[in-house]
Amino acid sequence: MDKILVIDDSAVQAEFLCSILRDNYEVTTCHTAAEGLQAAKEGNFSLILLDVIMPDMDGFMLLRELKGTTLTQHIPVILLTSLADIQYEERGLLLGAVDYVAKPFSPVIIKARVNTHIQLYQYQTHFKQQAMVDDLTGVANRRRYEGESAAKWQEALRFGIPFSICMFDIDKFKMYNDTFGHPAGDQVIASVAKTASSYFRRATDLFARYGGEEFVAVFMGSDGKSAYDFMRTIRQAVEDLRIPHNASVSPWVTISIGGVTLIPKAGDSYDTYLKIADTMLYDAKRMGRNRVVWTNEFQEQWKEK
Numbered sequence: 001m002d003k004i005l006v007i008d009d010s011a012v013q014a015e016f017l018c019s020i021l022r023d024n025y026e027v028t029t030c031h032t033a034a035e036g037l038q039a040a041k042e043g044n045f046s047l048i049l050l051d052v053i054m055p056d057m058d059g060f061m062l063l064r065e066l067k068g069t070t071l072t073q074h075i076p077v078i079l080l081t082s083l084a085d086i087q088y089e090e091r092g093l094l095l096g097a098v099d100y101v102a103k104p105f106s107p108v109i110i111k112a113r114v115n116t117h118i119q120l121y122q123y124q125t126h127f128k129q130q131a132m133v134d135d136l137t138g139v140a141n142r143r144r145y146e147g148e149s150a151a152k153w154q155e156a157l158r159f160g161i162p163f164s165i166c167m168f169d170i171d172k173f174k175m176y177n178d179t180f181g182h183p184a185g186d187q188v189i190a191s192v193a194k195t196a197s198s199y200f201r202r203a204t205d206l207f208a209r210y211g212g213e214e215f216v217a218v219f220m221g222s223d224g225k226s227a228y229d230f231m232r233t234i235r236q237a238v239e240d241l242r243i244p245h246n247a248s249v250s251p252w253v254t255i256s257i258g259g260v261t262l263i264p265k266a267g268d269s270y271d272t273y274l275k276i277a278d279t280m281l282y283d284a285k286r287m288g289r290n291r292v293v294w295t296n297e298f299q300e301q302w303k304e305k
């Protein structure tokens, strides 16, 4: 059930709106702008109904605040007003309100407008999510990776948490495509993605298709050795799929993995460590493929065979 936030200094008005909407939505009410702002930041709302005239901070000021705050700027706001004057309507729409409802309220109109805006919000959210997903594999795409990896790096830097970057790709994939055809190649990419993504389950994990048969993952909290062991498990799980391949690495489709673990410090750059992960992947290829090569910020190294 979608959540709606009603902000109105009049308890009677707020209760009236609540009674109109509560059959179809989960409605929260607040009676001051300050409470409303706090609730909007914490509540995961799909719509805000905001009274224009309130004693502490008026609806326009709060609207400006909501639209200027990252956590709340995407939430549609409908203004509630008894001011019939056109200039107020203009002002609200210019500040980013999606609609106006004039008091006294007609339950039918309120319901219709709320339903419309909730539906638009659902579509918008759906398309935003779709734009972040790789079509073939269903895992995060490059765009989502670019956005989220930077945020995760900042978090690890702020809290001094070990941070791992991993790059891997499917061994001799071009040969696979040439032998079995591109549709079969796509299936292999999807199978490998599905297997690997089942291991990246924590809320802080990010696993994405980097492009072609290449994948990237960032995860937090493991030291170098445990990150290495974790990735060995994934490498083995892919080999255990036993997808036939004739590349002489193994009778099956395999992956090579490179990565690095560090505790980020001020002045460290994410891109530098991404390059190190890529270098480790290159080493894994050079040493014969179907293996993990891992390092940390002190150049300790772990590798298979």
Ligand SMILES: [Mg+2]
Binding pocket: 008, 009, 010, 051, 052, 053, 054
């Ligand atoms: Mg009022």
